[in-house]
Amino acid sequence: MRGVLYAICCGSPISRGVGRLVDLAKQRAWDVCVVTTPDGRKFVDVPALAGLSGHPVRSYYKNPGDPDVLPSADAIIVAPATVNTINKWSAGIADTLALGLVVEGQGKGLPIIAMPFTNVAMGAHPAFRESLTRLRSWGITVLFGDEVLPLHPPGTGADLLDVFPWQMSLDALDARLSGDRLPAPRSPKGA
Numbered sequence: 001m002r003g004v005l006y007a008i009c010c011g012s013p014i015s016r017g018v019g020r021l022v023d024l025a026k027q028r029a030w031d032v033c034v035v036t037t038p039d040g041r042k043f044v045d046v047p048a049l050a051g052l053s054g055h056p057v058r059s060y061y062k063n064p065g066d067p068d069v070l071p072s073a074d075a076i077i078v079a080p081a082t083v084n085t086i087n088k089w090s091a092g093i094a095d096t097l098a099l100g101l102v103v104e105g106q107g108k109g110l111p112i113i114a115m116p117f118t119n120v121a122m123g124a125h126p127a128f129r130e131s132l133t134r135l136r137s138w139g140i141t142v143l144f145g146d147e148v149l150p151l152h153p154p155g156t157g158a159d160l161l162d163v164f165p166w167q168m169s170l171d172a173l174d175a176r177l178s179g180d181r182l183p184a185p186r187s188p189k190g191a
Helices: 013-027 046-053 083-090 097-108 126-137 157-163 166-178
Strands: 003-009 030-036 075-081 112-116
Touching: 003 013, 003 097, 013 030, 013 046, 013 075, 013 157, 013 166, 030 046, 030 097, 075 083, 075 097, 075 166, 083 097, 083 112, 083 126, 097 112, 112 126, 112 166
Parallel strands: 003 030, 003 075, 075 112
Antiparallel strands: none
16 A cells, blocks of 8 residues: 545535546555545535445544544545635635545645635636645645636536546656646636
């Protein structure tokens, strides 16, 4: 095993496909744990993901004194990352388990890959753009825009489920772990 990878997904229809990320990561010898935001949990098949990963799917902080049911992470992929998660993360807000894990993981120096997924209207918001810049300046690998998927019109995100490039996040993690430099991200059209 290469280590433990936390696959964190947010409240997006694309989260329905996170099992593909689990499969691909397991093929690369990762022990994968799935964590969702509370809204992300609405989009996933929790029993199927638990069976696929071999770990419970977590979405909420545990009660004080309860043992943790997941092994500690060695790396984190946040995909799909919503505007809400990106903005809160860049502000250091840890009001969900998913955000607490990325804020803490960043503080521990874990390799973290973020793949924001949003529509053209939300993606144009200045706070979101500033949050992406801030996360990148802190050493987070952010894959966003035309190099991942072109921004889509509002209400059409679910149409991209079959083409969401999960493998790109793992390729970026491999590059990060090997010390290779990724190509500089291009600015999305209209940015």
